[in-house]
Amino acid sequence: KKPKETARKMLRMVETINTQQFEGRQQVTCTTCHHGSNRPDRNTVVASEMTPGEAAAAQRASAARQDLSGRGRPGEGGPGRGAPGADGARGQQPPAVPEGARTAGAGGRDSQAEPAEPPPPAESVDDVLDKYVQALGGHDAVAQAKTRVMRGTATARDLQQAPITVQEKATGEYRIDTEGRQGTQTRAFDGKRAWMQMPNGVRDVEGVNAQQITRLADLGLPLTAKARYEHLRSARYGSIDGAPTIVLIGSPAANVTEWLHFDRTTGLLARRNIFTRTALGQLQEQVDYGDYRDVSGVKLPFQVRYATWNSVSTQRFTDVKVNAPIDDGQFARPAATR
Incomplete structure (x- = not known):
């Protein structure tokens, strides 16, 4: 046979x-x-937090490396350092959901047969996005939110916490400062190019890594989603932690597909899954949004969890200000220092 x-x-x-x-x-x-499935898994899955025991072991190993080298590593690097980029056309068919990915309405493949593709939702893209904007506070309130400044902490995969400050404009400029033991690390996007500054210098960031810096620059997303994503379509129903969701699928860049999961009850964005096709396989990232609160008439998530194939950062904000003044110089790349 x-x-x-x-x-x-x-x-x-x-x-x-x-x-x-x-x-x-x-x-x-x-x-x-x-991994127990009929079909081999060719995709990466997103990382998860270490257990306390694993985190303690990782800290001991890091301390040992620092003792050997005589100097510490400068802060936590950006997620997915060194990830390969790829060329190609936007708007390709969305990828199969990787086994083990925590995506709504899509678990691992059955060992005997793949489930039939469910019928598309009755709601259109406009229906979903309109409900999203209304859930945030309405079109006028969202349109008036030009900037936001957020302060809080970020918990890494090894459970280490660090103070963070996020500055963002609705037009896409973004900056996050993380205060590490070895100094402050900055990742930023000025609207055209991305850059990173560590205690030992500054450098440009390109390719997939540049895209990652702007993943969380989503203040303007509610009103620009149809322009931001090519071939945006209403794809399927699902659920996240028992809450029913509806999923939109679109392409924000070459070789990148995103799944946007909206809570069908509240209308709020609950999760984004990002799939990037590369020569070394498909890379996955996941952004989870929670703890929405009203700030100056607009609902904003006070908890954002961003996971890649090799890192996790859970941001919890305690101070969020809308339309706080931000100097454009905050997003400009500093001159290299010798």
Whole structure:
């Protein structure tokens, strides 16, 4: 039978890989790719927070490296450092949901057969976005929110906390300052280019890493979503932690697809999943929004969790101001220092 023939081929492939690449040691198994599923998982999944025990071990290892090197590492780097970029056209078909991804209405694949594609929602893109804007406070209130300044803390994957300050304009400029043990790290976007400043210098950021810096620059999203995402469509219903959602899918950039999950009861944006196609496979990021509160007539999330394939940052804000004055120089790249 064909399934048995396929299984035998896979076993021979695993044996060949271990023999030729690992001197016969059993380093690769069926589980390496399949994880109990009929179809191998070719996609990354988002990282999760460490347990307290894992975090303590990571801190001990970091301290040991610092002792050996004689100097500490300058703060926490941006998520996905060194991630590859890719060229291509926008608006390609959305990717299959990676197994293990915490996305609404899409769990891991069944080991016997893939579920049938559900019918599209009755609500249109305009219906979903209009409800979103109304839930935030209405078109006029959202349009009048030109800037926001937020202060709070960010908890990293290793459970370490650091004070943060976020400055943002509705036109897309964005800056986040993180106060680390070795000094302040800044990641920013001036509307045209992204940059990063560490205690030891400043540099430009390009490709996927530049896109990541602007992921959370979403103050203007409610009124610009249709311009921001090509081929935006109402795709499916789902749920997040038991709350019913509706999912819009669109493409904000070349080789990037986003799923936007809106709470069907409140109308608020609950989650974004970002899928980036690269030569090394598909990379996934996830942004979760919660604890919405009214600030100057507009509802804003006071908790934002951003996870990539190798990092997690949970931002909790205690002070949020809308239309606070922000000097444009805050977004400008500083001159390099010697």
